[in-house]
Amino acid sequence: MSAPTEQGLRERKKEATRQALYEAALRLALELGPDRITVDAIADLAGVSRRTFSNYFANKEEALFHGDRRRMLLLSGLVRARPAAEPPWAALTAAAAEFYAELGDLDPEWIAQSRLVRQHPSLAAAQVQTFTALERELAGEVAVRFKDQDPSGVRAKLVAATFLAVLRVSLNVWLEHPAERRFWDVARDSLAMAGEGFAAQT
Amino acid sequence: MSAPTEQGLRERKKEATRQALYEAALRLALELGPDRITVDAIADLAGVSRRTFSNYFANKEEALFHGDRRRMLLLSGLVRARPAAEPPWAALTAAAAEFYAELGDLDPEWIAQSRLVRQHPSLAAAQVQTFTALERELAGEVAVRFKDQDPSGVRAKLVAATFLAVLRVSLNVWLEHPAERRFWDVARDSLAMAGEGFAAQT
DNA sequence: ACCTGAAGTTGCCTGTTGCGCAACTTTGCC
DNA sequence: GGCAAAGTTGCGCAACAGGCAACTTCAGGT
Numbered sequence A, B: 001m002s003a004p005t006e007q008g009l010r011e012r013k014k015e016a017t018r019q020a021l022y023e024a025a026l027r028l029a030l031e032l033g034p035d036r037i038t039v040d041a042i043a044d045l046a047g048v049s050r051r052t053f054s055n056y057f058a059n060k061e062e063a064l065f066h067g068d069r070r071r072m073l074l075l076s077g078l079v080r081a082r083p084a085a086e087p088p089w090a091a092l093t094a095a096a097a098e099f100y101a102e103l104g105d106l107d108p109e110w111i112a113q114s115r116l117v118r119q120h121p122s123l124a125a126a127q128v129q130t131f132t133a134l135e136r137e138l139a140g141e142v143a144v145r146f147k148d149q150d151p152s153g154v155r156a157k158l159v160a161a162t163f164l165a166v167l168r169v170s171l172n173v174w175l176e177h178p179a180e181r182r183f184w185d186v187a188r189d190s191l192a193m194a195g196e197g198f199a200a201q202t
Numbered sequence C: 001a002c003c004t005g006a007a008g009t010t011g012c013c014t015g016t017t018g019c020g021c022a023a024c025t026t027t028g029c030c
Numbered sequence D: 001g002g003c004a005a006a007g008t009t010g011c012g013c014a015a016c017a018g019g020c021a022a023c024t025t026c027a028g029g030t
Helices: A009-032 A039-046 A050-056 A060-064 A066-081 A088-103 A108-119 A122-149 A154-176 A183-196 B009-032 B039-046 B050-056 B060-064 B066-081 B088-103 B108-119 B122-149 B154-176 B183-196
Strands: none
Touching: A009 A039, A009 A050, A009 A060, A009 A066, A009 A108, A039 A050, A039 A060, A060 A066, A060 A122, A066 A088, A066 A108, A066 A122, A088 A122, A088 A154, A088 A183, A108 A122, A108 A154, A122 A154, A122 B122, A154 A183, A154 B154, A154 B183, A183 B154, B009 B039, B009 B050, B009 B060, B009 B066, B009 B108, B039 B050, B039 B060, B060 B066, B060 B122, B066 B088, B066 B108, B066 B122, B088 B122, B088 B154, B088 B183, B108 B122, B108 B154, B122 B154, B154 B183
């Protein structure tokens, strides 16, 4: 009737509470530090019961990284959308370029979240869950492009893992000196370096 | 008086309980699955109180990965011991070769642990803590070798991250088909591939 | 418009956990 | 032998995960 893209009141409401919980978690984490927040507080701020929180997320970390999860779905979508003829590494790099071109240096929520992880290494563990999922996703995408040249799939997994490792390192480096260069400049250079390989270096 | 290498009864006892807790945790995890074990059970099996467990490890996962931590110390030690003139990637590869040559395909405890992680992805999060520490360690080691050529340290971090990512993927791949090839053969090939870079590939 | 079942929310409850605190025991050293 | 430091333990508390059973809200067929 109204918006054709919506899947019904039910779905929308569910997504709304999930989003509310996520935002509440992020806000509290930024205000008080991620170790000083309780599930109760998050649920309160989001206007639901503690028990309902549990229906959406297994723990605070998962709520906190809901944003990451969505960003990763976006990135893997961009990779899938690249032309099938494009070589894997080029496709990944291009997808990353598109990704960061539109929200890279701009999304303050993303930066805040990343900073949070750097300052509280305990969160890193939780973040990895999401990274692992994305790595599997990307490996599958890359495998399609390698096809016959990589029957075992090792090469695809290596490419995906290396790619994400490079992005992760780039982000960390950039977060240390955000002023010097724009993030994508760091990432682009790093991807280029890794693409060339490290064996030949002094 | 007795063994000159030991640092005294105190240290030895402490290490013994730590080891006992670690072994108890691993045994229980293998028997019951890592989600069905409690700190109580581990402490019981190790013959100490639950409270004492807390004095050694923050949680079961940390206990479970005590073995990993030690292996990583070993690997980073091997890297440090490589000749300073050796190029970084070569030094890492050589150290890994030494490492796996002596305990790679042999240590059943290590294999059991790795299998556990594969079967229960929730553990992966915990394992990353250790990997992160090692990555930092290796990055420092690599940075020494790059010296002037890498003032920002990005390159060193990239090398370390890529190196560990490759080892991780290799292990996963090998665990899927342990019979076909020996682990180090998989890892050696993978390291070679990553060393050459992925940009040039179709 | 109504009805029925499925989906979502909530309160209650139980088992588990992390950790501060204060005894108590063991070890190291003089 | 004796004292201080280090290690162990029981107790207690706040927080957490998740099963269960009401209760409310929504969706689709009639």
